[in-house]
Amino acid sequence: MYESECTLPIGVFDSGIGGLTVLKALTEALPKESFLYLGDTARLPYGTKSAKSVTRYVLQTTALLKARGIKLLVIACNTATGVSLEALQEAYPELPVIGVIRPGAEAACRSSRNGRIGVIGTESTVNARGYEREILRIRPDAQVFAQACPLFVPLAEEGWCDGQIASLVAERYLGGLVRDTGIDTLVLGCTHFPVLADAIQDVVGPDVTLVDSARTTAEFVQDMLERRDICSTTKERCLTFLATDGARRFARVGGVFMHHPLDPADVEIVDL
Structure with missing residues (x-):
């Protein structure tokens, strides 16, 4: 629970631990803000x-976070953003909500020189075509090439971010992508994927820019806080972790995503 002296938190949720890449960017960009992170580890992967089912999970998760008093919600999950954002905004019209797809699409459009943009994600994210719609809305002349990479999620959740296994899986999924499409930009369309960035970059080559939506999402959040005049003014901030299963595993793998150790005792298990 949040202490009374802490500012109202920003809620962040993901199907598991991958959203911690977004949380890390948020904590770095917004040092005065408190955060309440929930990983739905009992029901991952959403992809x-x-x-x-994903929409039901998202509404349940949001209800819990809203009951904890969040002032803004970040959907740190591409799958949930792609299939549930509109339903969530309709169910909670008073709650500011930011997903990760629009920030990622904007960053990709700024990055690409030739307009040929690759997107990798879960099967659900790729099938929902959310990135394609957003990229073409921003840059109608772009060409978007999507590739589902479902095995990247369990690799990230296990902390197998480098080494032979990660390299072989990346080569299997992406080996022909640059050669066949000529992309110069690749969107990491899942919040789990940034921890595999080195393996992915080795396969696609140095001329392809990888786009991680985390930093751009942090910029969107800061802008919304300022526009709604709900920025924190206190020097005290709290960072709380919730999960639906496996506190010890959450802490072990989460430390890889946050780049510092997490204590299992600091992970509260909740029931949705």
């Missing part, structure tokens, strides 16, 4: 679930 293989139906849109109906």
Whole structure:
């Protein structure tokens, strides 16, 4: 629970631990803000679930976070953003909500020189075509090439971010992508994927720019806080971790994503 002297938190949620890449960017960009992170580890991965199931999970998660008093919500999950953002905004019209797809699409459009943009994500994210729609809305002349990479999520969740296994899986998914499409920009369309960035970059080569939506999402959040005049003014901030299963595993793998150790005792298990 948040202490009374802490500012109202920003809620951040993901299907598991991958959203910690977004949380890390948020904490660095917004040092005065408190954060309440929830990883739905009991039901991951979302990327293989139906849109109906994911939307139900998202609404349940948001209800819990809203009951904890969040002032803004960041959906740090591309799958959830792609299939559930509109339903969430309709259910909670008073709650400011930011997903990761629009920030990632904007960053990709700024980065690409030739307009040929690759997107990798879970099956649900790729099938929802959210990145394609956003990229073409911003840059109608762009060409978007999407590739589902479902095995990247369990690799990231296990902390197998480098080495032979990560390299072989990346080569299997992406070996022909640059050669066949001529992309110069690749969107990491899953918040788990940045921890695999080295393996991915080795396969696609140095001429392809990898786009991680985390930093751009942090910029969107800062802008919304300022526009709504809900920025924190206190020097005291809290960082709370919630999960639906496996506090010890959350802390072990989460430390890889946050780049510093996490204590399992600091991870509260909640029931949705």
